[in-house]
Amino acid sequence: MQRSFRHTVFVLLLSLLSSTGYSQGLSRYPFDIIDHLSFSRIGAAEWASGGVRSAEAGSLSAPFNNPALLRAPSPTLYAEFGKRSEAAYIADLTIDGQYLLPSFGQISVSTGNFHWALAYASQYDRAYDYGEVKVTTVQQPEGTEEVWNAMQRIRVHAAIASASFVLDDGLSIGLSTGMNIVSSYDEIFTVSATGHGTGLFMIAGLYGKPFATVHLGGSLRLSENVLFSPVSDNLPRSITDTSNDGNNAVIRAFEPYDWQYSARFPVTAQAGCVWEVTEVMSLMAEIEMEGWSELSVTYESTVDVHVGVLLKPHPLLYLRGGYFTESSPQKSPTAMRIDQRFMTAGFEWTALSGVVITGSAVRSVWSGIRSYYLIPPKEGFYQHLYQLGLQYRLP
Numbered sequence: 001m002q003r004s005f006r007h008t009v010f011v012l013l014l015s016l017l018s019s020t021g022y023s024q025g026l027s028r029y030p031f032d033i034i035d036h037l038s039f040s041r042i043g044a045a046e047w048a049s050g051g052v053r054s055a056e057a058g059s060l061s062a063p064f065n066n067p068a069l070l071r072a073p074s075p076t077l078y079a080e081f082g083k084r085s086e087a088a089y090i091a092d093l094t095i096d097g098q099y100l101l102p103s104f105g106q107i108s109v110s111t112g113n114f115h116w117a118l119a120y121a122s123q124y125d126r127a128y129d130y131g132e133v134k135v136t137t138v139q140q141p142e143g144t145e146e147v148w149n150a151m152q153r154i155r156v157h158a159a160i161a162s163a164s165f166v167l168d169d170g171l172s173i174g175l176s177t178g179m180n181i182v183s184s185y186d187e188i189f190t191v192s193a194t195g196h197g198t199g200l201f202m203i204a205g206l207y208g209k210p211f212a213t214v215h216l217g218g219s220l221r222l223s224e225n226v227l228f229s230p231v232s233d234n235l236p237r238s239i240t241d242t243s244n245d246g247n248n249a250v251i252r253a254f255e256p257y258d259w260q261y262s263a264r265f266p267v268t269a270q271a272g273c274v275w276e277v278t279e280v281m282s283l284m285a286e287i288e289m290e291g292w293s294e295l296s297v298t299y300e301s302t303v304d305v306h307v308g309v310l311l312k313p314h315p316l317l318y319l320r321g322g323y324f325t326e327s328s329p330q331k332s333p334t335a336m337r338i339d340q341r342f343m344t345a346g347f348e349w350t351a352l353s354g355v356v357i358t359g360s361a362v363r364s365v366w367s368g369i370r371s372y373y374l375i376p377p378k379e380g381f382y383q384h385l386y387q388l389g390l391q392y393r394l395p
Contacts, residue, residue, distance in 0.1 A: 030227060030260040030261060030262035031259065031260070031261055031262065032262050032263075032264060032295075032296070033126070033154045033182075033184065033261050033262065033263055034124065034154075034156075034263050034264055034265060035126070036290070036292070036326070036328060036329055037095065037126075037338065037383070038095075038096075038124055038125060038126035038154070039123065039124050040100060040103055040104075040121070040122050040123055040124060040125055041362060041385055041387075042061050042064045042065065042080070042103060042104045042121050042122075042123070043059065043060070043064070043065055043080075044060075044080050044346065044358045044359065044360045044388065044389035045059070045060060045061075045318075045348055045358050045360065045389065046059060046061055046065065047322075047344055047346070047360050047362050047385075047387065048308075048320035048321070048322065048344055048345060048346025048347070048358070048359075048360035048361075048362075049284055049308030049309065049310055049320040049321065049322045049344065049346070050284065050286075050306045050307050050308030050322020050323050050324045050344050051286070051288075051306040051308070051322065051324045051342075051344070051362075052272050052274070052284040052285065052306045052307070052308045052322065053065035053219075053270065053272070053286065053306075054066045054069075054205070054217040054218055054219050054270040054271060054272035054286055055069075055207065055215045055216055055217030055218075055273055055274045055284070055286070056069060056215065056274055056284070057069050057071060057172075057207060057209075057215065058071040060078045060106075060358075060389065060391060061080075061104060062117070062162070062164070062174070062205075063106055063117045063119040063160045063162035063176050063203075064104065064119065064121045064123075064158070064160060064176070064203070065203075065219065065270075066174065066205035066207065066217055066218070066219040066270070067117075067162045067163065067164050067174025067175055067176040067203055067204075067205045067219075068164050068173050068174035068205035068206050068207040068217060068219070069164070069172075069174070069205065069207055069217065070108065070115045070116075070117055070162055070163070070164040070174055071110075071164075071166075072108035072109050072110045072116070072117065073110060074110075074393055074394050074395065075107070075108070075109050075393070075394045076106075076107070076109075076392070076393045076394070077106075077107055077391070077392045077393075078104075078105065078107075078108075078389065078390070078391045078392075079102050079104065079105040079106075079389070079390055080100075080102055080103045080104040080105070080358075080387055080388070080389045080390075081099075081100065081101055081102050081103060081387065081388050081389075082100035082103040082385055082386065082387045082388075083098075083099050083385070083386045083387075084096040084097060084098055084099075084125075084127075084383065084384070084385055085097065085382075085383070085384040085386075087377075087381055087383050088377030088378065088379055088380070088381060089128070089377060089381065090336065090374050090375060090376070090377070091374075091375040091377075092131050093129070093130055093131065094128075094129045094131070095127065095128055095129075095383075096127060096383060097127060097129070098125060098127045100122050100125060102122070103121070103122045103387070104119065104120065104121045104122070105119065105120045106118065106119035106120070106160075106162075107119075113165055113166050114163060114165055114166075115163065115164045115166065116162070116163050117160075117161075117162040117163075118160070118161055118162075119160040119161075119162060120157070120158065120159060120160070121157075121158040121160060122155065122156075122157060122158075123156045123157070123158040123180065124154070124155065124156035125153075125154075125155050125156075126152070126153070126154040126155075127153050128152040130149065130150035130151060130152075130188075131149065131150075132147045132148065132149045133147060133148045133149070134146075134147055135147065135148060148189045148190075149187070149189075150187060150188040150189065151185075151186075151187050152184075152185070152186050152187075153184070153185045154182070154183075154184050154263075155182070155183050155184075156181065156182050156263065157180070157181040157183070158178055158179070158180050158181070158201070159178045159179050159181070160176050160178040161176065161177055161178060162174065162175070162176040162177075162203075163175055163176075164205075169209065170208060170209035170210070171207070171208050171209070172206075172207045173205065173206055173207075174204070174205040174206075174207075175202070175203070175204055175205070176202070176203040176205075177200070177202050177203075178200070178201055179198055179199070179200055179201070180198065180199045180200075180201055180223060180224075180226060180263070180265075181196065181197075181198050182196060182197045182198070182226045182228065182261075182263045183195070183196040184196070184230055184261055186230065191232060192232060193230040193232035194230060194231060194232075195228050195229060195230030195231060195261060196228060197226040197227060197228030197263065199223065199224035199225060199226035199263070200224045201221065201222065201223040201224065201265070202221070202222050202223075203219055203220070203221045203222075204219065204220050205217065205218065205219040205220075206218050206219075213275060213276040213277075214273065214275055214276075215273065215274040215275075215276075216271075216272070216273055217271070217272055217273075218269070218270060218271040218272070219269070219270050220267070220268070221265075221267065221268040221269075222267055223265035225262065225263065226262070226263040226264075227260055227261070227262050227263075228260065228263075229259065229260050229261070230259070230261060264295045266290040266291045266292045266294065266295060266301075266329075267290070267291035267294065268288070268289070268291070269288070269289045270286055270288045270289075271286065271287050272284065272285060272286030272287070272306070273285050273286070274310075279312070280311060280312045280313065281309065281310070281311055281312070282309070282310040283307075283308075283309055284306075284307065284308040284309065284310065284322070285305075285306065285308075286305075286306040287303065287304075288303070288304045288305075288306065289301065289302070289303050290302045290329070293329075298330070298331060298332040298335065299329040299330065299331065300329055300331045301329065302328070302329050303327070304324060304325045304326055304327055305324065305325050306322065306323075306324040306325075307322055307323050307324070308320060308322030308344070309321050309322065315350075316349065316350040317347065317348070317349050317350075318347065318348040318349075319345075319346075319347055320344070320345065320347065320360070321344060321345045321346075322343075322344040322345075323341070323342065323343055323344070324341075324344070325339070325340070325341055325342075326339065326340045326341075326342065327339050333372050333373075334372070334373050335371075335374075336369065336370070336371040336374045336376065337371070338367060338368070338369050338381050339367065339368040340364050340366065340367045340368075340381070340382075340383065341364070341366040341367075342362055342364055342365065343363055343365050344360065344361065344362045344363070345360070345361055346358065346359050346360030346361065346387075347359055347360075353395075354393045354394065354395060355390075355391065355392055356389075356390075356391040356393075357388070357389070357390060357391075358387075358388070358389035358390075358391070359386075359388050359389070360386070360387045360389075361384070361385075361386050361387075362384065362385040362386075362387075363382075363384045364381075364382040364383045364384060365382075367380050367381045367382060369381060
């Protein structure tokens with residue numbers, strides 16, 4: 001059989017899947033399916049200004065990022081949609097390229113000093129495309145006109161209930177609770193498997209305004225680990241023929257397999273500041289910490305920096321820009337470590353009374369790749385995200 005480079009990658013992929021639990025009789029350790037590259041960036045306006053999400057009162061993504069920022073002076077509806085660009089990953093493999101429809105949505109109201117919201121977030125979305133492999137044989141080395149392909153989609157949907165209590169204009173506390181719903185779909189050649197599991201999470205937030213022009217905020221996110229077993233009714237198993245005549249070298253049998261996926265989320269903490277320099281310009285900064293080291297000895301915890309600016313050239317138009325870092329938690333020499341730097345930009349336009357349209361672009365401008373055993377992408381690794389948000393607030 002002819003072996004192209006892509007075919008070799010395919011064989012390595014199958015070997016990897018077998019070693020992580022696809023093949024009966026091998027390792028039974030759960031296969032970790034959460035990595036730092038595929039978390040969704042919730043909050044079109046917040047990510048437009050460098051991903052500073054913890055210190056801007058009235059943030060439309062407050063239930064997901066910092067519930068203490070939740071404000072709903074009147075009933076409010078809000079939804080976000082996103083598009084990820086396709087990114088070269090390992091050799092010919094690609095990641096992303098999917099639409100997030102929607103990526104976030106919420107309905108919020110207030111009663112006195114309390115503000116309430118019910119929300120949905122596409123918290124995590126990993127789409128791997130392992131490409132296509134032509135089926136070749138000794139008799140047909142150029143191909144049989146058949147192709148094999150493989151893909152994987154891991155998604156985490158979050159259902160959120162959120163509340164904030166505003167003590168006064170300068171202080172509020174908030175709490176979000178909810179459930180992560182993890183789903184998986186794997187397809188390799190003619191074999192497919194699906195699975196799902198659920199786990200609880202909690203987000204606690206704090207917001208303060210110590211000075212007239214200075215806003216401070218912070219949040220802490222804790223998530224329950226999720227363990228589940230995907231199900232496949234057509235996963236093949238190879239059985240060596242032990243008969244004396246040895247007429248059949250290999251017998252193909254079909255048998256449901258038992259393996260497990262583990263969705264483990266790091267503890268995440270954010271602390272940020274917004275400084276209103278003038279009436280038309282605000283500067284923002286935030287530190288984000290993720291406790292990956294608590295999940296595995298092959299990980300290290302990360303600290304990233306977010307900075308942004310908000311300009312108000314017109315009462316109906318806000319402009320945003322920013323920069324942030326994304327550090328890889330990988331420290332194993334057998335894994336690919338990818339660090340990135342991003343530039344961001346966006347706008348908020350009050351199109352009609354009560355209607356606000358928000359747009360943002362998050363573009364990777366630099367990536368540092370370290371890999372000893374895996375083949376890095378030829379043109380570098382760059383993830384881009386484009387978002388659109390629509391808000392309607394009742395009179």
